[in-house]
Amino acid sequence: MNAFTTKNWEEKIVSGTEGSGPRVAYAHATFAYEGVIEAESICDLLLYYAGEGYDSGQTTSPCFERFEGKVDGREGTFIVRHEYTFDAKGIASTFTVVPGSGTGELAGITGSGTAGGAMGEDRVAYTFEYTF
Template identity: 85%
Template sequence: MNAFTTKNWEEKIVSGTEGSGPRVAYAHALFAYSGVLEGESTCDLLLYYAGEGYESGETTSPSFERFEGKVEGREGTFVIRHEYTFDAKGIASTFTVVPGSGTGELAGLTGSGTAGGTIGEDKVGYTFEYAF
């Protein structure tokens, strides 16, 4: 199964205040991947909350994630651009590999995928279609 787990999540409000309507927050996260992707990543997210918590409906989060590890045995790094959405039920993302970001044996990597899971679950599943 292709999945990742959150190793660390640090979030702070950068605009607006909790309980006062729309706000923007920044999160810095560390993830551990298994499956087609084997390794760890650092992800920086810009979070938009329409209202208080998740109760106000769907929110959005553009983000960049730097992966370091292996793709089917090939080692290196690359960056992906996410567009996350999340609500009280869960998270979902579509993502693409940033062109030209691959290094080492992952140089020339292209690809895209999806991620999704339930809020509070340890593992988030993902799909990843790629080429070199």
């Protein structure tokens, strides 16, 4: 199964205040991937909250994630750009590999995928279609 787990999540509000109206936060996260991607990643997210918590409706978050590890046995690094949405029910993302970001045996990698699961789950499933 293709899945990842959160190893670390640090979030802080950068605009607006907790509990009142729309606000923007920044999160810095570390994930561990298994499956076709065997890697650790560092992800930087810009989070938009429409109102109080996740219950206020769907929100959106663009982010960049840098992977270091293996894809299908090939070792190197690469970066993807996500567009996350999340609400009280869960998270969903579509992502694409940033052109030219692959290094080592992952040089020339292109591709896209999805990630999603219920809010609060330890493991999040992902798909990844790629070529070299």
